[in-house]
Amino acid sequence: YEPSAGNIKLDGYKLSDISPYWLRSNVLGFIEQQPVLFGTSILENIRYGKPDAGEEDVYAAARLSQSHDFVTALPDGYATHVGERGTQLSGGQRQRIAIARALLKNPRILILDEATSALDATSEAEVQKALDTVVQNRTTLVIAHRLSTIRNADLIVVLDQGRVVETGKHDELMGKRGLYFELVRQQERRDIQEQVQAVEDVVAIKEQQ
The missing domain is CATH 3.40.50.300 (P-loop containing nucleotide triphosphate hydrolases)
Incomplete structure (x- = not known):
């Protein structure tokens, strides 16, 4: 392209x-x-x-x-x-x-x-x-x-609607508490929810057995 x-x-x-x-x-x-x-x-x-x-x-x-x-x-x-x-x-x-x-x-x-x-x-x-x-x-x-x-x-480029809004390393971007920070936090919350759901599914299967 x-x-x-x-x-x-x-x-x-x-x-x-x-x-x-x-x-x-x-x-x-x-x-x-x-x-x-x-x-x-x-x-x-x-x-x-x-x-x-x-x-x-x-x-x-x-x-x-x-x-x-x-x-x-x-x-x-x-x-x-x-x-x-x-x-x-x-x-x-x-x-x-x-x-x-x-x-x-x-x-x-x-x-x-x-x-x-x-x-x-x-x-x-x-x-x-x-x-x-x-x-x-x-x-x-x-x-x-x-x-x-x-x-x-070494360099993270954060895009929003096709435009570069932040650049830097992970720690730098987390320190800015901008879009990258919010995306990381959202993903961490989703990961925790998925882990909890996985545990609940295992418990449900054991109860059925």
Whole structure:
């Protein structure tokens, strides 16, 4: 997409002057909310990030993405077919395979677009652990409503109605007690409500038994 105003630059070069194909092939990695998996093996789904990669490189990427243990526990291991769109895997497993694919490609710039927003608490914790590995030693742009994923960012940009209203690190923005502060507090209240509801559901199930 072209910017509606101003310029986007990478190392001083306008994005519009850079070949999109070269950019996607050599610079950018992308992990989205609903990762795209193909109806083939786990090995080939990871290798899609770098088609000429050897199996040992695939295994190394899987270990870093917290995928290796669950994959090797499957009857067919890395030869396991994931089904169309990865339907044979859980949401957290699909996301970790997508992370392994990005790691194999080893992009210099990584974009995470709501990478954990569709996951339950357990899966989110597993995926977040993998993401903490992925973001090291590279520029990472995180797009998120779930604010726990951005607390450690070097720079947080808060948007409201498409406009930048606040910038800074987590502690700085909390100190300002502005929109970011309110969003964090709202999310904390929702998290507490969800935890209480989960406990009540467990109690209700035990009472029924």
